[in-house]
Amino acid sequence: MKIGLIDVDGHHFPNLALMRLAAWHKQQGDTVEWWSGFTHYDRVYLSKVFTFTPDFSTVIDADEVITGGTGYQDYRDLPLEVEAAAPDYSIYPQYKRAVGFLTRGCVRQCPWCIVPRKEGQIRPAATWEQIKRPDSREIIFLDNNVLALEHGLEQIDRMGRETVWVDFNQGLDARLVSAQSAAMLARLHWIRFVRLSCDTSDMLPVVEQAAAYLQEAGVKIWRLWAYVLVQDVPDAHQRVLALERMGITPFAQPYRDFCGTEPSSEQKAFARWVNTRQVFKSCTWEDYNDSRRERNGR
Numbered sequence: 001m002k003i004g005l006i007d008v009d010g011h012h013f014p015n016l017a018l019m020r021l022a023a024w025h026k027q028q029g030d031t032v033e034w035w036s037g038f039t040h041y042d043r044v045y046l047s048k049v050f051t052f053t054p055d056f057s058t059v060i061d062a063d064e065v066i067t068g069g070t071g072y073q074d075y076r077d078l079p080l081e082v083e084a085a086a087p088d089y090s091i092y093p094q095y096k097r098a099v100g101f102l103t104r105g106c107v108r109q110c111p112w113c114i115v116p117r118k119e120g121q122i123r124p125a126a127t128w129e130q131i132k133r134p135d136s137r138e139i140i141f142l143d144n145n146v147l148a149l150e151h152g153l154e155q156i157d158r159m160g161r162e163t164v165w166v167d168f169n170q171g172l173d174a175r176l177v178s179a180q181s182a183a184m185l186a187r188l189h190w191i192r193f194v195r196l197s198c199d200t201s202d203m204l205p206v207v208e209q210a211a212a213y214l215q216e217a218g219v220k221i222w223r224l225w226a227y228v229l230v231q232d233v234p235d236a237h238q239r240v241l242a243l244e245r246m247g248i249t250p251f252a253q254p255y256r257d258f259c260g261t262e263p264s265s266e267q268k269a270f271a272r273w274v275n276t277r278q279v280f281k282s283c284t285w286e287d288y289n290d291s292r293r294e295r296n297g298r
């Protein structure tokens, strides 16, 4: 079979589903390549992770077209045999790190979050050795709540004795950072940031306590970084300022509902202000917002 792949979100970050599909089809003796508009395919896969990515609108010449991923509001797993295939990183030659999940799912039910609906209860997914690439010592973990499962803590503990560099890029649950887990986290080699989440104002004292445990265990304050969900802008503003006072770098994420509805222009402007560090450091949100309104004639 001749298989075409389309990464609808672009090629900035490797798409695990497409890498597994590429590996599995190659094992079956199929030809796999990025889709080309000049070729007829037996089957084309389109994968879309983000709801806000515009859909692929070009006509596809194929006997069969299969779409999948959260961006299509499709929460099904890959077939078991495909899920078991090791990702084929050769389709993203520019990307040098391993990517994967130690755990899937989450123990919580935050109302704004798709994870409980999409992945269900937390469970082990892989060991760190299964995710590591033989040609790289860096691993990006996509876990949603790795500290909530003993299996995740075991992997962290074992990685602390290895020369691998890591990033948990979906953020760690600050409620589960204790003196013990902080000590394990401090033994890891971090690619850059130790990411936490601060999605409501109730989380501020929890994040502050987690930051204290991490610093006591030896993590430098400049490594601490936190996602800030932006629903109500004044509330998010207070959280951002409080995090900054703690020495934690905030990163604003405007809320999108499960259909991917566009955030308001104020939410987007607020995120631009927070996430452009030079601007954030040099002017207040009030000044930034006023000049934005003036530019827009409001």
Ligand code: SF4
Pocket (backbone or CB within 6 Å): 106, 107, 108, 109, 110, 113, 114, 115, 116, 144, 145, 173
């Ligand atoms: S803890 Fe994180 S992953 Fe779990 S439901 Fe809440 S936001 Fe989602």
